[in-house]
Amino acid sequence: IVFNRGILFLFSIAFVFSAHARETFSISGRVIDQVTKQGLAGSNITIIHTSIGTTSDNDGFFMIKNLPAANYILEAGFIGYSIKKIEIPFLSADTALKIELNQSAIDGPLVIVESNRAQERVNPVTFNNIDRKTLQPRYTVQDIPEILSELPSTTFYSENGNGIGYNYLSIRGFDQRRISVMVNGIPQNDPEDHNIYWLDFPDFASNIQSIQVQRGAGSSFYGPAAIGGSINIQTNYFNPEPQLEVQTGYGSYGTSKISASFNSGIIADKYIINGRISQIKSDGYRDRAWVDFKSYFLGAAMYDQNHNLRFHFYGGPIKDGLSYEGLPKFVNDNSKLRKKNYSYWGVDSTGNNIEYAAERRKDEIENFNQPHFELMHDYRLSPQAALKNNLFYTLGYGFFDYDGSWGTPEYFRLTPEFGYSVDSIPSNALIRAYVNNKQLGWLPQLSINGSWGEFTLGGEFRAHRSLHWGRLQKGSGLPDDLVGNNARHYYQYKGAKYIASFYYHQVYK
Structure with missing residues (x-):
């Protein structure tokens, strides 16, 4: 009898385990924002090491059915939030979960400096928006003025004829000295002459997320005067997915391009690094109007629930044959x-x-480099208040060599009153004009939103220094101390400009 009871007991255990193995269970729940407690529609819920998964409905609810008893690790994610993993040691019954996600690591509309961008039915400004999806099919190697020339009341011309190098943009008939240009909310016009030198942004369109072009006085609170219009450029958002890409191409007039880019994806749930290098070469449409442009762009970001810190370093050493006449x-x-x-x-x-x-001689060339350093911090003080601080430092240094045979001894100060006695300037005289610019700036801004409207308070603080000089780089028959790298400067001057301004803006609803 004891033996029979033992057999019966073992049989019962086997039956229970067999039935349990054939039974399936479900995992259901809701994905919500940890702060607002609102459901996150379209969240991705997957079971690690399997192809099983689903997405949440409009209220954040989800359900995964027909799961056998086993150990599971559930992963939940949503764009703009940290990924969360939940371990289920042994699924033996239907399980309901509440998954709270923290806002985290995707760069998006939060980082756009809205105060410089017009909004439909808010700002009385005529404007066009060009997003990355529209921009990329139209871009190959040409500079930004050619891309924007398709917009109403916007024209451009190119010195070397193929849209690469020295290009000039006009909006409503105003030249680009009267157009404000900003990148990530940071002014780009030269503080001395208010011009914008597009060739110092080689292959920059590859790094653009969106462009807004405002025609007319514009809606910017700071930066250079913008009678003709404003151009606000936003660089690429940080992508949470790892990526490595190499591109190359070849076109007419000996034009070629090669580029390589990478993106780290999210590191430790809060860091992202991306970068891009490229080179564009072209013989130019006009004779000896060649270009050799190298570019670089490095970005790094750190995200927290209420903080967003980004760093950009970009620019590119350029060389080109002059073709300004x-x-x-x-x-x-x-x-x-x-x-x-x-x-x-x-x-x-x-x-x-x-x-x-x-x-034009072959030795009439330009060599220049303009690196940009940007540090941008966004701090969400509350759901209604945000504090932004942008720090930037821009260098610009280089030279262009151009024909100087037209000059006279008086022009180059080679007369007895300066201690020289030169009868004439040789036909192969070459002038080197050098410039070195430095600009440092801080752009703070506080924004508060409420049912009553929006309040914005901010400032602009910039300091600019420059050095300009010219010398004779070549000239047959002239004394050694008048020609070459150690020659005297026949002109030299320094410049300085300091800008400080405050602004207050109120929008009522």
């Missing part, structure tokens, strides 16, 4: 003459023929 209109119909690149020229008495011209 225009041509008379009548050469447009001549396929050879319209490609000419003269240092100077003149027409005959009829005005229909070129009487004299000097071909």
